[in-house]
Amino acid sequence: MGVPASQAWTVASYVLKQRLMRRERYPLVLMLEPLLRCNLACAGCGKIQYPAHILKHHLSVQQCLDAVEECGAPIVSIPGGEPLLHPYIGELVEKLVERKKYIYLCTNALVLKEKLEQGVFTPSKYLSFSVHVDGLRHEHDESVCRDGGYDLAIEGIREAVRRGFRVTTNTTLFDNAEPLRVREFFDAMMDLEVEGMMLSPGYSYDKAPDQEHFLGRERTVALFKEILSNKKRRWKFNQSPLFLKFLMGTQELECTPWGNPLYNMFGWQRPCYLLQEGYASTFKELMEETPWEEFGHASGNVNCANCMVHSGYEPTAVHATFASLKGLKDSAVATLTGKV
Amino acid sequence: MPEEASLQGWEPVIGPDTPIAKVVELAFAYRGDVSLDMVDGNTIVGYLFNYQTGRTAANDRPSAEVIRTDTGKRLQLQYDQIGAIRFTGRDTAAGQSLEAWQRRRSANAKATEAHG
Numbered sequence: 001m002g003v004p005a006s007q008a009w010t011v012a013s014y015v016l017k018q019r020l021m022r023r024e025r026y027p028l029v030l031m032l033e034p035l036l037r038c039n040l041a042c043a044g045c046g047k048i049q050y051p052a053h054i055l056k057h058h059l060s061v062q063q064c065l066d067a068v069e070e071c072g073a074p075i076v077s078i079p080g081g082e083p084l085l086h087p088y089i090g091e092l093v094e095k096l097v098e099r100k101k102y103i104y105l106c107t108n109a110l111v112l113k114e115k116l117e118q119g120v121f122t123p124s125k126y127l128s129f130s131v132h133v134d135g136l137r138h139e140h141d142e143s144v145c146r147d148g149g150y151d152l153a154i155e156g157i158r159e160a161v162r163r164g165f166r167v168t169t170n171t172t173l174f175d176n177a178e179p180l181r182v183r184e185f186f187d188a189m190m191d192l193e194v195e196g197m198m199l200s201p202g203y204s205y206d207k208a209p210d211q212e213h214f215l216g217r218e219r220t221v222a223l224f225k226e227i228l229s230n231k232k233r234r235w236k237f238n239q240s241p242l243f244l245k246f247l248m249g250t251q252e253l254e255c256t257p258w259g260n261p262l263y264n265m266f267g268w269q270r271p272c273y274l275l276q277e278g279y280a281s282t283f284k285e286l287m288e289e290t291p292w293e294e295f296g297h298a299s300g301n302v303n304c305a306n307c308m309v310h311s312g313y314e315p316t317a318v319h320a321t322f323a324s325l326k327g328l329k330d331s332a333v334a335t336l337t338g339k340v
Numbered sequence: 341m342p343e344e345a346s347l348q349g350w351e352p353v354i355g356p357d358t359p360i361a362k363v364v365e366l367a368f369a370y371r372g373d374v375s376l377d378m379v380d381g382n383t384i385v386g387y388l389f390n391y392q393t394g395r396t397a398a399n400d401r402p403s404a405e406v407i408r409t410d411t412g413k414r415l416q417l418q419y420d421q422i423g424a425i426r427f428t429g430r431d432t433a434a435g436q437s438l439e440a441w442q443r444r445r446s447a448n449a450k451a452t453e454a455h456g
Binding site: 046049050054057266267278 | 368371372373387390391405407412429430
């Protein structure tokens with residue numbers, strides 16, 4: 001799979017440490033939203049619909065570092081909004097690298113080439129650009145509601161790869177995805193020499209403009225089975241093999257919403273990256289005072305019924321990898337054979 | 341959210357059928373600014389981004405948290421200080437459907453064609 005050994009080792013040792021300390025709930029990836037404004041308005045996104053005075057605001061570098069410290073997760077994912085619009089994004093990344101945090105800097109890459117040319121970032125094993133690409137040109141431009149969005153993203157990817165940066169792609173699939181086109185898309189991304197790809201079914205944000213194309217569970221499983229059956233060896237995924245098996249319906253997993261906690265200008269979002277039911281003022285308060293039993297597929301919560309999104313299930317998959325010899329064996333086999 | 345479901349412009353009267361707790365919940369889900377008429381006669385305009393039901397150890401009185409539109413200052417307002425909440429700001433989640441974008445794109449393409 002497309003995760004470097006040093007990162008895999010950091011995650012493995014962190015998870016084993018949590019298990020040895022008998023921690024039932026622990027964060028794996030901090031989702032740090034330093035701002036909410038974006039230079040796109042994607043049809044499936046419910047993250048950026050706020051009044052102008054909210055969109056103008058951004059977290060300071062120190063506020064971000066305090067949240068990273070408070071959370072303690074080994075991986076920091078920086079979504080948004082579009083984080084490359086943050087005026088101090090270079091400084092934030094530099095400070096996180098100093099702290100040896102593995103960073104996924106999520107971007108639509110519209111201004112990535114420009115930022116790279118300005119020298120805002122330096123290549124590091126800790127930094128990966130996670131470029132949002134939702135398919136080949138037609139599908140991506142439709143998804144992000146912008147003609148030319150695909151070409152700019154590809155240009156950004158090429159430039160980042162050329163300069164020696166780690167680059168992954170992040171793809172959200174909706175019910176209009178055509179499996180053969182998605183498989184062609186995987187080939188196209190691997191041709192660009194990205195390190196790996198991340199996949200997720202879209203979550204039905206109630207604020208997203210497009211409410212018609214979100215996937216139900218059965219449809220998700222059928223779609224991912226069709227896409228990932230006879231997976232090509234050259235396709236590399238920057239994800240746990242158990243999560244991919246979960247998407248294909250061959251692995252049972254339950255949501256661990258505390259695994260990818262979200263911090264933004266409002267505070268620590270309850271209960272997860274997707275649902276927005278209020279904010280805790282501290283990470284401790286989030287972990288200790290959120291009624292976790294009310295969330296996840298098994299809880300019967302209607303908002304969780306169709307969710308199979310990576311932010312809820314990827315940490316479960318990582319936990320499951322180290323929870324039993326079977327989990328470890330299944331992951332190792334998938335990694336070595338390239339099959340899921 | 342479909343345009344027809346937007347609460348923009350709604351000025352509910354707080355009472356037994358529309359308790360303050362319910363209006364705060366709706367204001368929290370609303371993606372526009374609201375005007376809060378306080379019982380002391382002041383009006384606060386801002387984005388209501390959080391609320392506490394008063395069930396937690398840290399907060400035993402129900403309250404709402406607001407970021408003021410004019411100053412960006414955060415305020416915590418207890419429910420019994422709030423007389424009314426009006427949905428006065430633009431609902432930023434309304435009227436931006438995929439279909440609207442497709443219509444705009446189609447119109448742009450036609451305009452480009454027309455101008456050669």
